[in-house]
Amino acid sequence: MSAALTLxxxxxxxxQGSKTRNAYxxxxxxxxxxxxxxxxxxTxxxxxxxxxxxxxxLDGPVWLDMQFTLRRPKSHYRTGRNTGLLKATAPPYPTGKPDLDKLIRSTQDALKDAGVLSDDSIVASLGASKVYVLWGxxxxxPGAVIKVWRLTDFLKEPSV
Known part of the structure; x- marks a missing residue:
């Protein structure tokens, strides 16, 4: 089944994480x-x-899948004549900041602001990952691929 929307x-x-209070x-x-x-x-x-x-x-239950693509830190690359090549110790997946749950939060809020979701509370199923640029x-x-499915559409699918 194809996604209702792929971005x-x-x-x-x-x-989207902590808030700070100013002097006022x-x-x-x-x-x-x-x-x-x-x-x-x-946009x-x-x-x-x-x-x-x-x-x-969308105002019914949805399944949301997001793959965030992040830039590798410069420390993952070799220097000198091997500039541009990854170090053998470079991790395959990003495990540091930004936190995946906070990336999800900012993205869901933007989808709500755009009129894709009526509210982020309708997300009943969620898949999310962080990867580095050009990995798999x-x-x-850097960016993201976001797919949204109406879960009610799955109920209409014929069983195999």
């Missing part, structure tokens, strides 16, 4: 990278649903 978002995935008591995001990431997700979503005049925000089927640049 490819380019940009640096940013976590107002709350704001601790990371300055969150706003550009959420805008990139929102990709709006571009995708713009072509479907009948699109309405990852994107060539």
């Amino acid at each position: 490819t978002v380019y940009g640096t995935p940013a976590p 008591g107002a709350m704001y995001e601790s990371s300055a990278k969150v706003k550009p990431w959420r805008e990139a997700v929102k 990709a979503a709006l571009d995708a649903i713009h072509h479907d005049e009948a699109w309405t925000a 089927d990852a994107l060539r640049t």
Whole structure:
């Protein structure tokens, strides 16, 4: 079954995490990278649903799958004449920051803002991963591939 919506978002995935209070008591995001990431997700979503005049925000249970592609740190690469080659000790998957759950949070909020989801609470099933650029089927640049399925569509599928 094909996804109800598949998005490819380019940009640096940013976590939505802690908030900070300024001297006047107002709350704001601790990371300055969150706003550009959420805008990139929102723009990709709006571009995708713009072509479907009948699109309405999903309000039933959905299955959401996200693969975040991150840039490798410079410390993973060799230097000198081997510049650009990975060190043998370079880890295959990102296990440090940003936290996967915080990447999910910022992305789900952007999908809600774009009108893909009526609320992020409708996500009944979730798959998510972090990979490095050009690892397996990852994107060539930082970003994410996001797929959304209506779970009620699976109930309509004939059993095999």
